[in-house]
Amino acid sequence: MMKPPGRQAVVTGLGVVTSIGSGEETFWRNLLEGSTGLKPVTVFDTSGHTNKLACQIDEIPLSLYNQEEIRASGRATRILVPAIEQALRSAGLDQEASADCRIGLCVGTTMGDIDPLENALHGQRSRAFGGPHEITGQIQKMMRLQGPVWTFTNACAAGNFAIARAVDEIAAGRADIMIACGVDSLSWVAFTGFSTLRAMAPDKCRPFDAARKGLILGEGAGVLVIESLEHAILRKARPRARLLGYGMSCDAHHITQPDPAGRGAARAMEAALRMAGLAPGAVDYVSLHGTGTMANDRMEARAQEAVFSEGSLPPASSIKGHLGHTLGAASAIEAVMSVKCLETGIAPMTLNLEQMDPECSIPVIRGQSRPGKYRTILSNSYAFGGVNSSILLAACTSD
CATH class of the missing domain: 3.40.47.10 (Thiolase/Chalcone synthase)
Structure with missing residues (x-):
């Protein structure tokens, strides 16, 4: 793989919503202190499952966007939007400044907004539509994005694929700023699937431990604002890392x-x-x-x-x-x-x-x-x- 022609991509903003905290400082402090988001699942019925634990977000942060519109969205979109808002704020981008930029969006996800589809599967009605592309469609409309928009469904690698595509868009000059994201919410389908595969641990996730028994599912969103170094300098933004x-x-x-x-x-x-x-x-x-x-x-x-x-x-x-x-x-x-x-x-x-x-x-x-x-x-x-x-x-x- 050759280094793509064009501009050096840098990270200027971060956003994160997880089971151990939302916002980069809270998330980082709790991560270093060894916090865990493990708890009994309440977002769907686990009575038919042997495993009943996951890293669930207790309270999704409020968004600045239309609350009725947000509430009508799937859980993954509700998790992602405040993480994007955090990232834009940390990059020094407000709505007025964003209007002058070609801002694009790359979202990586496994299940997308799956809960509306699961509700239909269980005979319940939902105001929201489901699927991976529904996330990017809603956010593009909410934020009036003018740049390229991509959805990646490469399962557990999807977030890295979104970041890589964002780098390419910046390097090729097709966007001034790219919002690169990964998001998934806890899903009855995924929970049942991993249980069926016997891939889930009964108590906790123990990476690389001799006594490990499998994974524990979680939910959350991570967001990086990515732009060229030249563009960041022009608008006096602080580059935080190079890609x-x-x-x-x-x-x-x-x-x-x-x-x-x-x-x-x-x-x-x-x-x-x-x-x-x-x-x-x-x-x-x-x-x-x-x-x-x-x-x-x-x-x-x-x-x-x-x-x-x-x-x-x-x-x-x-x-x-x-x-x-x-x-x-x-x-x-x-x-x-x-x-x-x-x-x-x-x-x-x-x-x-x-x-x-x-x-x-x-x-x-x-x-x-x-x-x-x-x-x-x-x-x-x-x-x-x-x-x-x-x-x-x-x-x-x-x-």
């Missing part, structure tokens, strides 16, 4: 299981590094996918070992013990986390990791958050069907 490269690949190995050798995941990481023109040794920290399933964690460890030479594996961690697996939102939230890590010089721990799986010989951070010199971060996300994605972020220098 250096991305990589994608597909295993074509199995309908659900990843390639055990991690070859596709390694190719995605290597492609991101090639696009950035960096060697593996330049990476200071890796944000792991780390779902807590036996197959994924071991695959990911082998992929890390394939990309980084022995003795030079960077520290790494997974935040799914805190938030659960938020599906299409996961990699976008992890990108927000990566920017905070670059800014603060602190990497979060992997919650619930007590005894490392001996078959996962990578330096996973556990016990407590770790200070360090984190200048370049590789953030990885993988999805059903062997869809692999990596993005590479770097700190902004003082000049």
Whole structure:
């Protein structure tokens, strides 16, 4: 993969809504303190399920937009809109300033606004329409966006795909600003599906732990405002991170299981590094996918070992013990986390990791958050069907 021609993409705004808090400062503080959003599910009936826990958002933040319109939307849209508002505010963009820009939107999601469809499945009426594209359609209309609009449904890698497309739109000059998002709400369909696959843990998510028993589902949204460095300087915005490269690949190995050798995941990481023109040794920290399933964690460890030479594996961690697996939102939230890590010089721990799986010989951070010199971060996300994605972020220098 070649580095695309055009302008350097930078992050100027962040927004996040999760089960451990909304807003980047609350989210970041609770993440470093080891908070978890795990609780009994109340947004749908779990009486027919063995598993009854997930990382559910207790209270979705209010939006500044028409409340009647928001209330009529699906749960995923209601979660995403306030996260976008946070990101625009942190980027110094108000409605008046936004009117002069070509602002585009990329949304990554697995289920989209699924609850209206689930209501119909259970014989209930809903004022909202459902599906992935309904989210982008509603937000484009609400915010009167003039730039390109994309929806990505690459399952758990969708957030990284949205970020990558946003980078391309900026590099090609098709937009002044791109809002890159990942979002998913808790879904009866997803909850039932993962239960049927026996992929869900009965109590908590324990990424890379020898006693791990599966994933825990969560919900949330992560948003990055992305623009060219030149455009950010012109409007006197503060660049918070640089987006250096991305990589994608597909295993074509199995309908659900990843390639055990991690070859596709390694190719995605290597492609991101090639696009950035960096060697593996330049990476200071890796944000792991780390779902807590036996197959994924071991695959990911082998992929890390394939990309980084022995003795030079960077520290790494997974935040799914805190938030659960938020599906299409996961990699976008992890990108927000990566920017905070670059800014603060602190990497979060992997919650619930007590005894490392001996078959996962990578330096996973556990016990407590770790200070360090984190200048370049590789953030990885993988999805059903062997869809692999990596993005590479770097700190902004003082000049």
